[in-house]
Amino acid sequence: MIKRLIYLSFLALVLNACSTTKYLPKGEKLYTGGEVKVDDKAIPKKDAKALSSELKTYIRPKPNSSLLGMRIKLWLYYKTKNRSNFIQKFLSKYGEPPVLASQVDLEKNSEIMQNRLQNISYFQATVSGDTIAKEKTAKAVFTARTGPSYTIRNVTFPNATDNNLDTAVKGTMKETFLKKGDKYNLDVIKNERIRIDTRLKDEGFYFFAPEQLIVKVDSTIENHQVDMIVSIKPETPAEAREIYTIRNIYVYPNYFLRDTNLHLDKAVPYRWYNLIDPRKTARPYMFANTVLLHPGDVYSRTTHNNSLNRFINLGPYRNVKNKFEDVTPDSPKLDVYYFLTPYKRKSLQLELLGRTTSANYTGSQINLSWKNRNAFKGGELLTVTLFGSTDVQVGGQNSGYNVYQYGIQTSLSWPRLITPWRVSSSNAYIPRTVLQLGYSSVVRQKLYSLNSFTGSFGYQFKTDEHRMHELNVLEATYVKPRNITQLYADSIKKSNNPALKHVIDPQFTLGPSYAYTYDNTTEDYRTNSLYFRGKLSLSNNLYGLITGADTLAGKDKKLFGTTFNQYVKAESEIRFFHKISSGTKIATRLLAGVGLPYGNSTILPYNQQFFIGGPNSLRGFRPRSIGPGTVDPTNADGNTFIADQSGDVKLEANVEIRQKLFSIVYGALFADAGNIWNAKPHQPGGTFGPNFLKQLAVDAGFGLRFDATILVLRTDLGFPLVRPFPSVDGASRTISPSFKNAILNIAIGYPF
Known part of the structure; x- marks a missing residue:
């Protein structure tokens, strides 16, 4: 019954939307759009089709918008015209008045299109227009007869003389946009003037302007060719000819x-x-x-x-x-x-954040930041941030094992490179030296508490608008447990999962890191855009080599009284975006990372390990619930909580089709695959090996994005399709898609 009502309501809307022509004034017809026919057999079909599509964009006015043939906005205009109540007043904002056939100026449109054809080499082009009318509607049809296209035969620049300006213009000739054999194009000529002016501005001609250049065109050459002469207008003032x-x-x-x-x-x-x-x-x-x-x-x-x-x-x-x-x-x-x-030199900012995760954690965070934008009158930015957060699980196996965090983060940034040697650069980007110090405390209720101290000193600099380099000469992290409950200690003894103990092991890393980022995704005009980030981190490599650290041989070494971590870690992330149309985009991402512990370590420190799953990762699985390898995280040997799964190796791939639906609402279809592994054998089935592709978790789903530019609210419904481990009863790893197994993710921002 409900389905019938929905169907009938939709049918009624369609019929109403299609009947908008009955409201037209007497004698008027609704304009349904225009088309352009290119009538010239000498032009290849592909070029004729491209010309037709381009010329169509010049037709004015535009017809009323429609969706699946229904003019919804026009229908809303008529239905809310009188605005008798609040709902009508609200909906009237989305209405659209009718575009009438009488508003179409055929002669003016023909003139504009003819002018455009002449500007792109078709000097003999003509365009004529007519209307084709039906009972209540009419469309415009334009016929374009292009004639032959004119190509460039010769391009002449001023002779290099004692005149500085003539010599400078002549010197730009090698990079000219005006190429022999190309079609004449007025837009290219305009861009050529801008190109020459840009070059001259870098050679001291401060008062010169593009308008002081003229490109003379001789179209009397045989075989539909033109000669072009680039010259300086005689009336160009004296100051424009001087080098300043x-x-x-x-x-x-x-x-x-x-x-x-x-x-x-x-x-x-x-x-x-x-x-x-x-x-x-x-x-x-x-x-x-x-x-x-x-x-x-x-x-x-x-x-x-x-x-x-x-x-x-x-x-x-x-x-x-x-x-x-x-x-x-x-x-x-x-x-x-x-x-x-x-700016005002000092400022205080308070941030209150709320979040929820598909692991049934509901969280909040408060940040109190104090900034001094010119701390020592040398452009230094000093930032001190106090923060605190809570993540509480509502239901689920980890209910009651809430996570609390608090701490302080300080940062001092100098707008210059502080090095023993002098470094200079002349691009548009300020290099920076950054010192960071921080402390945080993590309390996982009923389980453990950890103290974490971090510090780093390094440099950030851009070589151009796309490339960013980050070199931390020294990066240090010290993590020490403050409190371990008996429940957690007993879980370590009963469990075969060494990751439980690894979480609370004292960790001390000390070493450099380097990251390189390439990003051109902010340039919306690109059909294809790319983001890449690669990072290499080292810890105690030289010190471990000097001291002969080898934990497997019983030669554990310490630094400042603490066993230090020794490893090499490499991470990379590639995002590729392909724009299908103005409202449709394919987004892909590939993540790969590997950490190789050696010498004084057999496993990466917990804060350097990889995790997978969650709103920005595999959206059909709960955060940090996958891996390593074929390990089943739900098989906790009697534990009343599920530990976060971590590993030394990570592989993840994502693909997403993003489609604009209406207004600020976008839809998405996505698929994710990936897993993590240990570099060395610690758990059965958890070590990276030749069968790693068969151990990937796979999910797919759909979602909505509410993109208000300054804020993007995202909802994703992910369906697990393949899990890395068989079910408890030994059944297949494949999972049939169902809403029972679906994971709802609510997040801020795009996943990548």
Whole structure:
């Protein structure tokens, strides 16, 4: 009965949506869109189809939007036109007035399309339009007769003479966009002028503009060819023909709009620039990495733009304004002014976070952060964060074994590389030296408590907008148990799972790490985009070698009274995105990691091990509930809780099809596969081996994403399909998809 009502309601909506033409004014017809026919047999079908699709985008107005042939927005417009109640007023925002055939200007549309064809080499093109009407609707049909396309025969640039500007333009010829044999294209000509101007701006021609270049086209050449002559307009002013150099540079670190006086009498020289800062808000050396122009340098827009980016990335300043002043006495020179508006130096921020996981944990976290954006007046960012969190399980086998965490994290970032040797760079990105110190306490109710101390010192720098390097010269972690309950101690004795004991083992890692990141996914215009991150971590390698540490031979060694961990660990993550259309994208991810303990260790320290499963991993399985290998985490030998599963090796792959549904709502279909393993034999079935592909867990599912740009709320329903271990009764690893086994994940942000 309910199904019938739903069906009838849907049918009624369809019929109502399709009957919108009955509301049209008398004598009017509803415009249903336009089409373009390219009538020229000389053009290949593929090119004709592409031309038709392009020209169609120029037709105005656009018809009313529709979904599966139903003009829902138009129907809403008519039904809510009077806005007699609250619901109608709300729905009226989504309505759309009718687009009438009488609004279509055939002559104007034909003129625009004809002009477009002439701009892309079809000089003899003509376009005509007509309407095809039915009883209540009408569409526009345009016929384009293109004629032959014109190609480039020769391109001529100015001769290199004593004229600096002619010589500079001639010097850009090798990189020209105007290629012999290419079709004439006005857009390419415009881009060529911009290209030349960009090159000239880096050679000192500060006052030059693209409009001062002209490209003359001779289309009288036989065989539908053109000759192009690139030249400088005769009316170009004298200052645009001059090469400018830098005279003086002034930096104002505490500038506000009400300041109108330049205060040049208060300038304090420092190396190659002058600081005007009567209130002493910044140390002079602070800008040595940001002021990239020098007195005597030829003006370069690239260098100048890099300086502006560096001023912003410096940290203490929310706005940067610059001015160039022509101070030509006998030769063309510029004075440069940088006006910096600071942020409020100190700030306090409180964050309250809520979260839930498919392991039935409901959590909350509070962060209290204090920042000083210019701690020592050299652009240093000092951050101190106090945090506390709770994760409480509602139902499930781990109910009552709640997790509490609290601690402090401090960070000091310098906007320069602090090294024994001098390092200089001139790109748009500020290199940074970062010192971090932290303490945290983890309390797992009824089981154990751990103290964790961390510290690191290293560098972060970008070589360009896509590539990021992170080198920690020293990274240290010390974890020590504070309290172990009898319940947990008994579980270790009864269980065959060495991971239980490993969680509470004292851990001491000390060594460097290096990470490289490549990311172009923020560039939305790309059809294909890529994210890659690779990281290599070492711990006590040299010290272990010197001391001859070998735990298997009974030669356990200590550092500062604690047995240290010795390992090599490599991690990599690749994300590849393919845009099918403006609203459809395929997202894929591959994760691989391996840690090799040796010498003083037989297993990676717990805080360096890999985990799998959960909202951002295998979404058909609970967090940290898979592996290692074919180990069954539910077979706990009488334990009343399920331990987190961890391993030394990880392999994971994910694929997701993302489709925009409407407004901010996106749908997704996904599949995940992966597992973790131990590098050395600790548990039966848990060691990485040649059969690793047969031990992968697999799931699939669907979800919704509510993408409001600043916040993405995600819901995923994952169905386990293949588990790494057989069921308790020895049945197949394959699981039939059912809502009984489904895992609901609610999370913030995309999984990758």
